[in-house]
Amino acid sequence: MIIKQFQDKPLAHYSYAILSGDKISLVDPSRDPKPYYVFAEENNAQIVAVFETHPHADFVSSHLQIHNETGATIYTSKLVGADYPHKTFDDGDTFSMSEVIFSALNTPGHSPDGITIVAKDKKSKHAMFTGDTLFIGDVGRPDLRERAGNMKAKREELARAMFQTIQNKFKQLPDETILYPAHGAGSLCGKNMSTDSSSTLGKERKSNWAFKNLSEKDFTDHILADQPFIPSYFGFDVDLNKSGASSVESSIAKIPFLMEVATVEKNITVVDTRNEIDFKNNHLPNSINIMARNEDDKIETWLGAIIAPNEPYYLVVDSITKRQEIIERIAKIGYEAQIKAVVTLANLDMEQSDKFDFSTFEGRTEDYTILDIRNRSEVQEGKVFANAVNIPLNELRHSIKIIPRNKPIVVHCAGGYRSAAGSSIVAKEMKEVKVFDLSEKVNIYK
Incomplete structure (x- = not known):
């Protein structure tokens, strides 16, 4: 069993490919499936399964696109009520792939429908793909599913469910089980995650606060306190992942491009991704400056926090060379369909920001x-x-x-x-x- 971890740095998201023989299974894939296809080609292997640990709130998964393009079976919990073609995967269910046996654990807490995927090969190597349930140094926040998804749940109920999950669900797994979470430090799906990209269950049992000898009340009080804000797009992405997103390439291809514009429709918000200095010197009316200079500028998070789901907007880029890159980043949260057009600006005076002394x-x-x-x-x-x-x-x-x-x-x-x-x-x-x-x-x- 060979495990390949893929990282999306701006969203602090980890996804996985598990290779055994000439077969590959994926766990929680990102919106763009190309990296997984490249991995399959490099190993002369076929993608046969996609595991969705839950309907994700912070990014759009490519599970349906991968199913349509490769024929891979999607596995997810029956509690999701998924609208896409799938096989249910819950407590007691297994799937064999070459020398690997995958099994499911229902692990509610972050969401009511979350599962952990356990993989074991013939050499008794154990790995667990915990989604947003168990992180390195923390557990998933329980306050994202009160207003979104097929199964709505109050944060207090999910906090108590997380306590039971941590207390009971992983007891049969050995300490050497390698832990692979869906997120690391920087994600809004938890509050105190480690910068490490993997751990072992034994290490977490010793160092993760959630495994300490706490009462249910102390556990729930801690997990509910001081959670990060919830961006506007989170509920939107839960619902989109429940139904399955369209092909990212076809969705991006529909977006118009306009070069050297000086005006756009009035009353439509303009999202300007250029450097703040360029923005302040000249920008279209009705513009908001959400910079996308590099990976450290988290345009995915802040666009999804500032712009509402289904709200139309124009997208300003500083060069045609940035067009594809920025659209692909925006597509990760499913906001590409809201773009009226991608534009570059004309060399004309429009609006300036106030000069600060x-x-x-x-x-x-x-x-x-x-x-x-x-x-x-x-x-x-x-x-x-x-x-x-x-x-x-x-x-x-x-x-x-x-x-x-x-x-x-x-x-x-x-x-x-x-x-x-x-x-x-x-x-x-x-x-x-x-x-x-x-x-x-x-x-x-x-």
């Missing part, structure tokens, strides 16, 4: 309304400015009315990336007041 602000911060758009958990650890108004970035578009308008506004986050988006949102909606981005200058005050 930092020296004036530095000496008289009381003359400004300071807007802190960090998450509430970040603010609880300490304010940068004592008099700042806190509205998290993901809530900003719906909270404009509560921002004071009697002073110029300075927007800040923790390092500058989010404040570029936040200041553009506020400036778009509040034309009667000056809006400035503190950007990286915030580091002076930390």
Whole structure:
């Protein structure tokens, strides 16, 4: 049994290919199936199975596309109520592939329909693919399925289910079982995940807080506290994964491209992915600056947090050479179908952001309304400015009315990336007041 791990860094997502003989099974594949196809070609092997541990909230899976293109059987829990062709895979069910036997464990907690996939080969090598149930150093958050999916569940119920899962479901597995989660540090599906990409069940039994001798109440209190925010797209992706997404290539191919434009439809939001300096110097009206300069700019998360599911938008890229890359990243969360057109900008004057005189602000911060758009958990650890108004970035578009308008506004986050988006949102909606981005200058005050 050879296990290949694939990483999607911006979403902190891990997916897997398990090779035995000339057959391959996949676990929780990303939206683009090409890397798995390349792996199959390199090993002269056939993809015969796709395991979905649950309907994912933070990315769109390619399980249906892979089924349509390879004939692979999709395995998922009967509790999902999946609308795509599949075989149910629950407690006691097994699937044999060459020298590997896969078995299912129902492991609710992150979701009511989650399963863990256990793989064992003839050499008694054990591996477990835990999806969003058991992470390295943590467990999956239980608060994502109250408003989405075929089976809605309250967070308290799922927290208690997670306690039972951790207490009882893995007892028969040996300590040397290699643990492969669906996410690592940086994912919004948990709060204290390790940067390690794999572990062993024995190590987690010793070091993961969830395996400590806790009462059910202490366990549930801990897992429910201080969870990250929930982006708008999470419920949308749960439902999309339950039905199965269309081919990523055909979906992307439908998006129009317009070159060197100076105007677009009024009242349609424009998402501008260029560098903040270029954006501030010139941009289309009604624009929001969500940068996509590199993998460290998490456009997937912030686009899905700021733009609502099914909300149409124009997408600005700085060059035709960036078009495909950025669309493919957006397709990972299923937001490509909402793009009215991808555009590059004409070399004409359009709108500029207000010029920020930092020296004036530095000496008289009381003359400004300071807007802190960090998450509430970040603010609880300490304010940068004592008099700042806190509205998290993901809530900003719906909270404009509560921002004071009697002073110029300075927007800040923790390092500058989010404040570029936040200041553009506020400036778009509040034309009667000056809006400035503190950007990286915030580091002076930390």
